[in-house]
Amino acid sequence: MLAPSLLLRALGKAPPSTEVSAPLLPRSQAEMAAPCALTLPSPLSVSSSSPRRSRRSGVVAMASVGQKVYAPGVAVSEGNGGLPKIDIKSPHGSEAEIYLFGACVTSWKVPNGKDLLFVRPDAVFNGQKPISGGIPHCFPQFGPGPMQQHGFARNMNWSITDSEVIEGDPAVTLELKDDSYSRSMWDFSFQALYKVALHSTSLSTTLKITNTDDKPFSFNSALHSYIRASISGVSVKGLKGCKTLNKDPDPTNPLEGKEEREEVTFPGFVDCVYLGAPSELTLDNGLGDKIVISNANWSDAVLWNPHLQMEACYKDFVCVENAKIETLLLEPKQSWVAEQKIELI
Ligand SMILES: O=P(O)(O)OC[C@H]1O[C@@H](O)[C@H](O)[C@@H](O)[C@@H]1O
Numbered sequence: 620m621l622a623p624s625l626l627l628r629a630l631g632k633a634p635p636s637t638e639v640s641a642p643l644l645p646r647s648q649a650e651m652a653a654p655c656a657l658t659l660p661s662p663l664s665v666s667s668s669s670p671r672r673s674r675r676s677g678v679v680a681m682a683s684v685g686q687k688v689y690a691p692g693v694a695v696s697e698g699n700g701g702l703p704k705i706d707i708k709s710p711h712g713s714e715a716e717i718y719l720f721g722a723c724v725t726s727w728k729v730p731n732g733k734d735l736l737f738v739r740p741d742a743v744f745n746g747q748k749p750i751s752g753g754i755p756h757c758f759p760q761f762g763p764g765p766m767q768q769h770g771f772a773r774n775m776n777w778s779i780t781d782s783e784v785i786e787g788d789p790a791v792t793l794e795l796k797d798d799s800y801s802r803s804m805w806d807f808s809f810q811a812l813y814k815v816a817l818h819s820t821s822l823s824t825t826l827k828i829t830n831t832d833d834k835p836f837s838f839n840s841a842l843h844s845y846i847r848a849s850i851s852g853v854s855v856k857g858l859k860g861c862k863t864l865n866k867d868p869d870p871t872n873p874l875e876g877k878e879e880r881e882e883v884t885f886p887g888f889v890d891c892v893y894l895g896a897p898s899e900l901t902l903d904n905g906l907g908d909k910i911v912i913s914n915a916n917w918s919d920a921v922l923w924n925p926h927l928q929m930e931a932c933y934k935d936f937v938c939v940e941n942a943k944i945e946t947l948l949l950e951p952k953q954s955w956v957a958e959q960k961i962e963l964i
Pocket residue numbers: 751768769843866870890891921923938940
């Protein structure tokens with residue numbers, strides 16, 4: 620049972636919307652709709668004053684204002700450190716957990732019970748430091764840069780704006796808006812909407828950043844995905860030919876190069892940005908699983924394994940991050956949308 624104060628935080632500041640949240644775009648549509656930055660004519664949220672339910676082309680949505688009513692397969696509970704988390708369960712047997720702090724997906728279990736994500740043993744759940752593991756956000760800065768490492772979205776509380784069932788599977792949408800904390804680092808008004816949709820063998824996320832200010836802003840971003848692995852057996856396919864920015868040895872002065880390998884492996888420390896990455900990478904996690912990480916509009920990728928810098932856990936994970944490294948400019952009212960799908964094949 621969630622403590623009342625936590626429940627209030629979980630229910631968040633914004634009323635859930637039910638009418639206009641679209642199912643995840645098929646890849647081709649997402650690409651067409653968002654080649655770079657697109658202007659959406661109308662705001663995304665339509666608020667309701669009482670719980671209600673709508674059904675449109677396979678989408679069932681349930682939401683309430685100030686009441687704990689979510690779509691079937693979606694619940695809010697108390698997680699580590701008393702932080703609220705969303706639990707989503709698919710009737711196909713997969714499940715995921717998302718902390719409102721950082722909108723961080725910390726667990727994604729496929730029907731055989733395996734959790735394909737990894738949370739570092741040094742992760743703290745105190746609502747102060749970002750959660751080190753799962754899929755943290757890097758926004759509005761990937762870094763290094765003038766702001767704190769990876770920006771602020773991973774250490775702010777997001778709120779739930781929508782929950783729905785799409786063709787039998789649950790999905791939730793979280794929202795982040797600027798506040799005094801974000802403005803102390805980045806003085807802009809913005810809205811981030813993050814939709815997480817569970818399927819039997821895949822997890823999709825759609826991130827939409829909207830400039831709600833009256834002046835343009837620039838940002839970059841990444842989904843810093845920690846994938847459970849056995850590092851000596853890990854390989855990532857699909858990056859051959861990409862321009863690389865190798866952050867080893869100096870992250871502030873990365874070395875330019877080109878990836879020549881069909882398969883990238885992790886025999887030691889790796890911290891490398893791949894510019895113009897393809898829309899699909901194949902990861903062998905070294906544990907017997909093949910995972911396809913596909914995306915629309917995340918133009919770049921990052922591979923990271925800390926090796927002996929994190930002696931206690933480096934063997935157990937690899938970060939394969941979809942990223943937008945080259946700075947993106949959004950004019951007032953413009954939005955940028957990017958989608959990621961992680962699929963066990
Ligand atoms: O420990 P953090 O702040 O989550 O960052 C971990 C790493 O994240 C990676 O994305 C960066 O490329 C690395 O340079 C960085 O060290």
